[in-house]
Amino acid sequence: MATSPDPRHAIPTALARKGFRLTGPRRAVLDVLVAQAAPLSAAEIHSRVRNRRVNLVSVYRTVHLLAKLGLLRTADTSRRIRRFELAEEFTGHHHHLICRGCGRIEDVDGCLLGDRALEALHRSVRRAQRFRITDHDLKLFGLCHRCDARGSA
């Protein structure tokens, strides 16, 4: 894999190539995202940009545009809905297959992280970031056969 491109340059270029304008609000949102490592909510982005008088609505619109162009990712299952399932104590440990086309969720039984890898991870995170891991959640995104055939995404 090559060195990562600089988003401060690559994103304006990508916008221009698709015929979108690089406006003040868009630049402001971009600056915030570049400065911040962890994912931010629209409200969080907005508050870090406030000095430049950018409307929250524009933050939403910018974030959606960039996501649509594949320049941004949303950490969540998306669709701004919370979903619930029985505890793993009952269902057994499993991961989720989530279709980017239709949003459907399927289960994949078992764990894809080896016991050894997982143990090593717990130890290293505990030391390096002083974080005690209790559980994890792996989501596998892609296209189900139906959406794949239909050419979604």
Place this chain on the structure above:
Amino acid sequence: MATSPDPRHAIPTALARKGFRLTGPRRAVLDVLVAQAAPLSAAEIHSRVRNRRVNLVSVYRTVHLLAKLGLLRTADTSRRIRRFELAEEFTGHHHHLICRGCGRIEDVDGCLLGDRALEALHRSVRRAQRFRITDHDLKLFGLCHRCDARGSA
């Protein structure tokens, strides 16, 4: 690990043990969750229960109670907010450490799924569930040192 307990029995028992009542709405929500493998939203649970005249508010309250007792899990990052970050093309592939206490998110660089395991997974899912994986998202939950010290959860 022992055989998984039957949630239809274990959950009512757990409720009783903590002094909570097993009511009609709670039983209805439980039945829906047991019948369904994949995670469901409150609205989805509600629609599958409609015949029994359960209020959507009760679905929310039941789901929150069960989650608080550790009998249910929410697949999402929770806090019902969507968060955005730059595409991995820019940030590099990484996972997230999410504190169950304060909700803060930190990054863990690199991938914990070995290349070999990942390839095998892609192949098996492609065949078994006819699903084409494009990317994945691993979230590691637990407690940051601050919340751990404070005794949250």
Place this chain on the structure above:
DNA sequence: TTCAATGCAAAAAATTTGCATCCCA
């Protein structure tokens, strides 16, 4: 019988949309 749990209505929180105005390419 009693207090937790429910339903209804209304509030909050998060996100999206309509439309007149503005400004980047």
Place this chain on the structure above:
DNA sequence: TGGGATGCAAATTTTTTGCATTGAA
């Protein structure tokens, strides 16, 4: 200069809360 982008206000969507009434233990 023209059409995409913005801001404001208002609408939607999802979730939470207040309160009188109901019902499980």
